[in-house]
Amino acid sequence: MSNNTEDILNILHVLDTGAVLVEDDLSISWTNKYFDQHYFSDQKNLTDLCRDLKPVEDDNAFLHILEDVKSKKEYADTIIECHLSDNEAVLCDVWIYPMSGERLLLVCQLQTQNKTAHCEALLQMARYDPATTLPNRIYFLEMLEEKLTQQQHPEALLSIMIIDFNELDTYDTVFSITSDELLLLTLKERLTDVSKEHTLFARVAPSKFAIVCETAVTPVKVEKLAQEILHLFYEPISVEGHLVYAELSVGISLYPTDANNAKNLLLKAEKTASAIQKTELNSYGFAHKLPEKNVDKILKISTDLPAAVENEEIFFVFQPQYCLDEGRFCGAELLARWEHPELGFISPEIFIPLAEQTGMIRTVTMKAFMEASKMFKALEGRGIKDFSLSVNISPNMLLYSGFMEDLEFFIESYEMADKPLYLEVTENDFARNFSKMIDALNAIRDMGIKIEMDDYGTGYTSLQYLSKLPIDTLKIDRSFVQDIDSDQQQAVLFKAICDMASALGYDIVAEGVETEAENLVVQQYKNVRVQGYYYSKPLQVNELFELLEKAVVL
Amino acid sequence: MTKRILIVDDVEFILDFEAKAIESVKNDAGFSIVVDKASTVTDAKELVEANHYDLIISDMNLPDGTGTEIAKFALDKDESTRIAALTIYPQRYESERGYFDAFFKKPILPSVFKENIKLLLKA
Structure with a gap:
């Protein structure tokens, strides 16, 4: 049929x-x-x-x-x-x-x-939209307009939420038509769960769904619903044997704050969703918090990125890591920072995704390698040995054809072959292009570089895959450390991950140790390296040396 | 056979990076390469005066002038010198393109930079 x-x-x-x-x-x-x-x-x-x-x-x-x-x-x-x-x-x-x-x-x-x-x-x-049988854009606008005219109190709040799935259209090329249909129906099904309490639910564009909340709306409640929606897609969608990781953004507009007619409310929510998509995926935002200026700001940031690396506006700080069994600081993760001359501090959460989109991430990463090499030399000069450095790698980098050649150049020319250098790849990155990623990571390990799986526990790596991944270290996500002292379940999960990682022969890093109470629990695991504000905040080079020279024993 | 290259940039890590990239080209180029470095137009002109260069790679925006000044000076002395400009904004220097054999867009990646050097030294 x-x-x-x-x-x-x-x-x-x-x-x-x-x-x-x-x-x-x-x-x-x-x-x-x-x-x-x-x-x-x-x-x-x-x-x-x-x-x-x-x-x-x-x-x-x-x-x-x-x-x-x-x-x-x-x-x-x-x-x-x-x-x-x-x-x-x-x-x-x-x-x-x-x-x-x-x-x-x-x-x-x-x-x-x-x-x-x-x-x-x-x-x-x-x-109605034939694929999902949901109201389509035309009908949605018609119904929304009717609701607005029925609003008896002009100050009553009503919110329009756009759930925009990134590159949903491209699934057509990957899947058969039937799978594509099934994917859409699954998206609809997941959203139906949260939208049933709300009056309007529609498919307003091929990759966009809309939900209208009109009863007892407060920004906090709307925000909670947006979080719930994002949470629904943390887990991949299984479609005829394929696992699809939905990337989405949620844009919210409020009546009457953002507009007083259906068309503009919908447009503002859509514009917000697509602006968020440019800076951060799987996130949400309100239209009124996204003034026109923001769009210009994002454009300026993109334009200024190339010069920022050269002018050293983008620089690196070091997040120290502490080895519990050795009782010393034994490594650091390099974190990029950008101090823009006009815009001030720009969060990495904003400029890193932009760098990824514009290809500038390659240059930022190259600069990180140069910094790592400089740091290894400086450590050597001060007689500090066995101090590892970790550089974050975007998955796009690994799939870019010239990356291996560039990396080889850095390892040879910057004399890093025998240095304890780690590349950090987030757990979710493994899910994309799994076989290509594995090949790339194997090639990197052949160069003598170690691989750390970052944010472990937030992604979807099955245990079967985990044992086969070419990695050296599991970096347990901060969410497992948070409140580990008071939340028994957290403590059990943390222990389970540590036991499993040790059994598989992986080193372990625990991120986000912030309080003494959390540290007391984590300290029981002697084979774990820890990082977090309890030990140190990210430091400038000179501050890191001061810390190391104090030879702190915690 | 030895080729002599002058690299000009006021940013130390870029100068170092270029020198290393050229060094790695040398390994598979089949000829030896000597690299000189300068950070200003004045230093570059002095080196051009004193040496013959097969290739000059210069940043466009230098503290005491532009890469075009170096290009003009070098071409006056020896028309056979190949000259490449390095810039983030190649479109800004469109009218000066005639003085250069190539425009390399900054920031540079090792693989791309090495390939360009090979091409310029061959040509």
Whole structure:
């Protein structure tokens, strides 16, 4: 059955009128619920059906009309006499539509019914998205406008939330049409769970869903709902054996703060969602917090990025790591920072995704290697040995064809072959292009560089995969360390990850140790390296040396 | 055979990076390469005066002038010298393009930079 036919049948299935799909050989392949309940239930083909569906004027006329529709591929309608399931004979309007593959769709309307089923069917088609059967953009705007005119208190808040899936269209090229449909339906299903309490839920563009909340709306509640939505997609979607990691952003506009008509409210929410998508995926934002200036700011940041590396506006700080078993600071992670001459401090959460989009991430990473090399030399000069440095790597870097050559150049020319250098790759990165990532990481390890899996525990690495990954260290995400002293469940999970990592022969780093109480728990694991504000905040080079020279024992 | 290259940039880490990249080209180039470094237009002119260069790679924006001044000076002395400009904004120097054999866009990546050096030394 073609994709399109299936969409139409989905809509017709719930209509209050009979509908029948007739195959090329006149067999009936599908009937809708209304037809099953009100018409006949035992017809196997149209010839049988025609015994009961008698054309008013001529016995053969009905079949002729059907043949005509098939051959000319043109719609036709007629009136027939029809016997209902209780054998009562009534007149019935029939609309006959040619479908793909020589099939016909018959929509039957008993003349005793008041409303025009035909019009109703067309209206349904015009108002609903065929793939998801959700209201489409036109109908959504119509309903929203109606709601706004019904708002009795002008100060009553109403919010429009756009859930924008990044590059959803591209799945078409990866999946078959059926899988693409299933993916959409799964997205709809997940969103239905959170949207059922809210009045409007629609598919307003191929990759965008909209939810309207109108009762007891406060920004805090809306924010909570946005977080809930993001949370729904933390786990991948399984579609016919493929695991799809949905990347999304949620844009929120509020009535009457952001606009006083449906069209502008929708546009503002959409604009917010796409602005967020440019800076940070899997995040949400409010339209009123995204003034026009922000767009200019993002543009300026992108334009200034190339010069920022050269002017050393982008620089690196060092987040120290403490080895519990050795009782000393034994390594540091390099973190990029940007002090813009006009805009001031720009968060890495903003400029790193932009650097990734513009390809500048390659240069930022190269600079990190240079800094690491300089630091190794400086450490050597001060007689500090066995101090590792970790550089974060974007997954795009690993897949860029010149990266291995560039890395090789740095290792050789900057004399880092025998240095304890780690590349950090986040857990979620492994999920994309799994086999290519594995090849790249193996090649990097062959160069003598170690691999750290960053943010472990926040992604979806199955245990089976974990044992096969070419990594040296698991870096346990800060969310497992937070409140480890008071939350028994956290403590159990942390222990389980440590035990598993040790059994698999991986080194362990625990991120985000911030309080003495958390440290007391983590300290029990002697083989763990720790980092976090309890030990030290990220430091400038000279501050790091001061820390190391104090030879602090904690 | 020995090729002599002058690199000009006021940012120390870039100068160091370029020198290292040229050094690694030398390994598979089949000829030896001598690299001189300068950080200003004045220093560069002095070196050009004193030596013959097969290739000059200069940043466009230097503390005491532009890469174009170095290019003009070098071409006056020896037209056979190949000259490449390094800049973040190549479009800004469109009118001066005639003085250069190539414009390299900054920031530079080792693999791309090495490939460009090989091409210029061959040509």
